[in-house]
Amino acid sequence: MVSAAAQAGVVAACVVLFVPMGLAGWHLSRNKVLFFSGALFVSLAVGVHLSPYLPSVPHLLATSFFVPGPGAASAAASSSGSSCVPFLHRVSWSDAASAGSSSAGAAANGLGGGTARTWSWPPSLASACGFARLSRDDASLLLNGSWVMVAGDSQARLLVLALLRLLLDPAAAAAAEPELFRRHSDYRAAVPARGISVDFVWAPFESNLTRLLREDLRLAPRVPDVLVLGSGLWHMLHVTDAASYGDALASVAGAAKSLRSPLPVPPPHMFWLGLPHLVNHMLNTDAKRAHMNGTMLRTYDHEVDQRGLVRGDGGPFLLLDVGKLTQGCGQHCTADGMHYDGEVYDAVLHIMLNALVIESQQRI
Template sequence: MVSAGAQVGVFAACVVLFVPMGLAGWHLSRNKVLFFSGALFVSLAVGVHLSPYLPSLPHLLIASFHPTSPSSSSSSASCLSLLHRVTWSPASPATARAWSWPPSLASTCGFARLTRHDASTLLNGSWIMVAGDSQARLLVLALLRLLLDPAAAAAAEPDLFRRHSDYHAAVPARGISVDFIWAPFEANLTRLLREDLRLAPRAPDVLVLGSGLWHMLHATDASRYGDALAAIADAANALRSSLPVPPPPHMFWLGLPHLVNPMLNTDAKRARMNDTILQAYDREVDERCILRRDGGPFLLLDVGKLTRGCECTPDGMHYDGVVYDAVMHIMFNALVIESQQRI
């Protein structure tokens, strides 16, 4: 929705632009170089005066990227709730598992899988930050595999998976910056929101956080986990409210995966990371107002739902790259819908 101030600004800019250009064209029609120079000068001046009324470039690009997305806010909200309704094709000796949206749903909501060019256009000029544990690291790997050519993505993988370390990558041609922050515990995420990002010169355009596996293994206390989630939600809301312009980050919460208990590789994991405990942790996510659907700041990336559908895990906890590819494309399509709602 365009504000009254923006409408006035646009009208004034049109007057400033077209009246002088018309007069210039009348008097300088025989001197094309002089006319072009004058028109360019006036256009730049208008751009300077009009820029405060326009959204930041990354958000503008995101909002204009997906022409088939629903236009009304009600249909957009409905489509957001349908993003995780993917179908899985069965694996065979010749093919791996694959995912897709049902054709009718893809047509109705405009959901689409992105090519490298599409993703680079969508994220042009954006800063993406992903913070959490190994699940978050696997999401970053999926992102790099899409944004970079295969050789560059393969070369980046050893640094990305350096144990307990942060990672940074860039796509200079598109001005895209990607950061992974190793933050396995909830307190790490709260500190990131309350301290590190408040001191940063700008906020990320896209912020993905997730935690729970380390707390489940080392603390095994769902109530304490819930208290920590509430602190994260408070810190995220405080960060959003403290940011003037550009708009606050698009915030996503990376949900816990389905755990296949017999496949877990240590006795401690098999004892503490079972279905009963996982359900208790998931309930805390639902009840602590961390998710957008409950009035919180984060849109859920439901890894649990996707992994229950895929059943493609080598160790009962981490899943094949196809799962994180699905998570990434769900996030991309949510970005398109959310950005259209902000305009």
């Protein structure tokens, strides 16, 4: 609703604008240059007087670029790609006609339930924000010359598997899998044609991640271009203390910030791999069923949100919300209540890659 002050301003502006222009037209009709100069002067004067009552230009542009979509999934396709980042996890799940290689491979390794599910972004959201599944060539071009490091527990290992399946041909990815899944071990791979290096660091506890950031990477001649960290499952099982987990996360956040600050080059793109949805009755040991329940999972997730780790709380990491994605895929996508089909980690990977596209454009 237009305020009374605005209405009065418009009326006054009309008087100021049209009366002088009419008089100018009557007296200056023989001198068109003088007439239009006077009209321009009066128009500018009116604009100055009306400006307090009009919305700002950036506000008008932002409103013009708002693209409505179905329900809460609408996105703002503005000139800043960061406005699309909150919508990266808005994926939909559906039954696939047949199991893809990632789902079938995960099921063969006992890492998922084997029920074929596939994911996608809603078409309106994909169109507004430009989200897309990357081909092998596109992903290789995006990561050209990059060092990607993923550190954490088995969830992090599954993300590396999804990355290798995207970057390598099927035979090479299958050959790499046994080495990647050596129990409690690190792993390194390379894509020589693109100069891409991929490291997995076995770091199941938060103290392992803090040491990696404060010691190992500080002594390295180069830091990773993309750094993905995640932990919590081992702490939940063996320590079972959310407050202690939160304190450890605060240390990780501090170490990550200190790693970024003194660098003479752009800092790494940092991502935090969230905890998966746990299906308690499917967990395969009594200890897991006792300690890794829904209540404990919620308290651990709360610590991630509150300890200055992720960007929404002022932290350095963009959250990869594995919990939301695994819950969306459902318990049919897991065989043990904790590790999910490869399609889930493919979704995590493409959310990360699309975030990299946005961040890379912003750094140019």
